[in-house]
Amino acid sequence: MASLVGNAVFELLKRETEETDPEDEPEAGQKEIFSSRALFILIMLLIAALFASYMLQHKKIQAVHETVLSIFAGMVAGLVIKLTGSTFIQNVVSFDYLSFFNLLLPPIILASGYELHQANFFRNIGTILTFAFAGTFISAVVLGLFLWLWTRIPLDGFRISFVEAISVGATLSATDPVTILAIFNTYKVDPKLYTVIFGESILNDAIAIVIFDTAQQYRPDGPKGGSLSIVSLFEAIGLFFLVFLGSLLIGVVVGIATALLLKYTLVRKFPKIESCLIILIAYASYYFSNGVFMSGIVSLLFCGITLKHYAYYNMSRRTQLTTKYMFSALAQLSENFIFIYLGLTLFTKTTLVFKPLFILITIIGICAARWAAVFPLSRAINWFIRYRAKRRGKDVTDELPHSYQVLLFWAGLRGAVGVALAAGLAGPNGLALQATVLVVVVLTVIIFGGTTARMLEIMGIRTGVVEEIDSDDEFDIETAANGTYYKSTGNAVGYVPQRGSSNAVGLSKAGSRSNFGSYSSGNSHSPPVRPSGPTSRTNSVAGQREREAQQNLLGGSDSSPSYDELDCSDSDLPPAARRRSPKRRASPPHGGDPRQPQRPTSHATGDQAASSEGALSAGGAISQLFSGSSDEHAAWFTQLDEGFIKPKLLLDQNQKGSNGGV
Numbered sequence: 001m002a003s004l005v006g007n008a009v010f011e012l013l014k015r016e017t018e019e020t021d022p023e024d025e026p027e028a029g030q031k032e033i034f035s036s037r038a039l040f041i042l043i044m045l046l047i048a049a050l051f052a053s054y055m056l057q058h059k060k061i062q063a064v065h066e067t068v069l070s071i072f073a074g075m076v077a078g079l080v081i082k083l084t085g086s087t088f089i090q091n092v093v094s095f096d097y098l099s100f101f102n103l104l105l106p107p108i109i110l111a112s113g114y115e116l117h118q119a120n121f122f123r124n125i126g127t128i129l130t131f132a133f134a135g136t137f138i139s140a141v142v143l144g145l146f147l148w149l150w151t152r153i154p155l156d157g158f159r160i161s162f163v164e165a166i167s168v169g170a171t172l173s174a175t176d177p178v179t180i181l182a183i184f185n186t187y188k189v190d191p192k193l194y195t196v197i198f199g200e201s202i203l204n205d206a207i208a209i210v211i212f213d214t215a216q217q218y219r220p221d222g223p224k225g226g227s228l229s230i231v232s233l234f235e236a237i238g239l240f241f242l243v244f245l246g247s248l249l250i251g252v253v254v255g256i257a258t259a260l261l262l263k264y265t266l267v268r269k270f271p272k273i274e275s276c277l278i279i280l281i282a283y284a285s286y287y288f289s290n291g292v293f294m295s296g297i298v299s300l301l302f303c304g305i306t307l308k309h310y311a312y313y314n315m316s317r318r319t320q321l322t323t324k325y326m327f328s329a330l331a332q333l334s335e336n337f338i339f340i341y342l343g344l345t346l347f348t349k350t351t352l353v354f355k356p357l358f359i360l361i362t363i364i365g366i367c368a369a370r371w372a373a374v375f376p377l378s379r380a381i382n383w384f385i386r387y388r389a390k391r392r393g394k395d396v397t398d399e400l401p402h403s404y405q406v407l408l409f410w411a412g413l414r415g416a417v418g419v420a421l422a423a424g425l426a427g428p429n430g431l432a433l434q435a436t437v438l439v440v441v442v443l444t445v446i447i448f449g450g451t452t453a454r455m456l457e458i459m460g461i462r463t464g465v466v467e468e469i470d471s472d473d474e475f476d477i478e479t480a481a482n483g484t485y486y487k488s489t490g491n492a493v494g495y496v497p498q499r500g501s502s503n504a505v506g507l508s509k510a511g512s513r514s515n516f517g518s519y520s521s522g523n524s525h526s527p528p529v530r531p532s533g534p535t536s537r538t539n540s541v542a543g544q545r546e547r548e549a550q551q552n553l554l555g556g557s558d559s560s561p562s563y564d565e566l567d568c569s570d571s572d573l574p575p576a577a578r579r580r581s582p583k584r585r586a587s588p589p590h591g592g593d594p595r596q597p598q599r600p601t602s603h604a605t606g607d608q609a610a611s612s613e614g615a616l617s618a619g620g621a622i623s624q625l626f627s628g629s630s631d632e633h634a635a636w637f638t639q640l641d642e643g644f645i646k647p648k649l650l651l652d653q654n655q656k657g658s659n660g661g662v
Helices: 002-019 028-058 066-084 087-093 097-114 118-123 125-150 162-171 178-187 191-216 230-263 271-291 296-309 317-348 356-391 402-410 416-422 430-459 540-554 563-567 606-613 618-627 630-650
Strands: 477-479 485-487
Touching (some): 028 066, 066 178, 097 296, 097 317, 097 416, 118 125, 118 296, 125 162, 125 191, 125 356, 162 191, 191 230, 191 402, 356 402, 356 430
Antiparallel strands (some): 477 485
């Protein structure tokens, strides 16, 4: 099959070269045909990459990862296109940094924030920010100085300025999370190691962009044309802190505003409109932040976190499932497409100038820079944690043991953000530097990404760790007879009929609805009885109409459901998964149905939460906030969040939009 597809692509490209002169610009009709051929090639490569991913997971092959196969597939296709000499298609499939930043990167960032394990992320936020800020700065400076000093040696006649060296250092200080984290997911690596690598790789993209933009301002033709100094780099770090805080504020404000919009309107009655609004609002935060010189990456990340933490529980059930599937599917497509894109560009971008010796030195340089960014900072973090624990009279182990430090070093493979930034390198050395960055990114993904699984075994990293997290993930829920919904592992979730309960429904109760309150679903009712059989979830509208007819025949209701009620019905969806809390499980309210899952903490009022922790004065609360440990800070925020912010401000308690809904 692969050979047939390859022969077909070769014949199409050969026909294109025979029909047109490479020196002539194609006409409008020809452009449409050639663009269709280029898009067909890209889509076929995506299909092949996704099918290869399926085979790897189905056969449990862990020696090679799908991203490596995507790069090789792109390289093979790029070589075929180059040999045919089809210049127009080469230009279409070559890497475009605007397409990357505006189309391919946002889905990955949004899915990362939306599906983030928030407890682990904020529990390790100090370590993450240390590597993201200080680690990226150290990596950029060390690599820049290394390359600048190397080019002072007249070996291959290649000489770059200090501004160009720091710019390359910034582009290659942005690490890529896709390959490493996918392997970690497969092996179920310790959540702390996973979270630190994930958080660093997401946030250091933003600071790498700031360092690169600052360095580019000092080009001879830049707005601050002159020599770049170390003081200028510290200026970039200070600027990034301002940009980071401003971008974080934009993302959080957009997420909270979305939660309020869903709370005070009835848009949940129209799930298709609601889903579109959620997606568009999230993307708007990214483009608005970029448009006002903030970091769209940071804004979109924290917008996704805030949407999942607050707005998610005001959404209809159908929108909850739609957004989870949509964001994950778009991220999967973007990730595979990016690596195919990189492989294609190696051969289709004809203007690149390759310097083999300089590329080899750059690979050595990024290893040295990564070592300088990981091991000294890890020792500093371990010392600080031990020092703080000793002051409290406690004895703790290293926050980052040596095996974790080695994996942090090994996870420093470079990603497509660096390639996109390198497109801004101009001047006489610009094409050579762009080629260097591209080759280094591809090689690090292949070498470091391809050997991560083996490195986990060598370092004895704990794998197979399964955390029971507080989540509403319905992806793996399946239906069985008698209305039971269960996970494939056999652990029942959702609605489970109690033993001895009858499945019969009285005639007087036909068509009636129970109103159960739960934050796990905006459209929160789950029918007490699910019909068994393969067609129970296939046609919700037909089932609703059948129940309507039954109501009319039995005289159980005087009114029939409206079209809006039929449209927003979730009777064909599985009930929401039970939400488990590691701290306590709330008892059902008096008179309530014990079978209905309850949200353990969000129904507590602010006074109840305060009384459970003991009465504190305002001064005592502020003193506890600033003097307590990180665990005490987390408990303080959880008490405020679950006891006041969610139930009093942001979440719709009755789930019917009665708070002045419009």
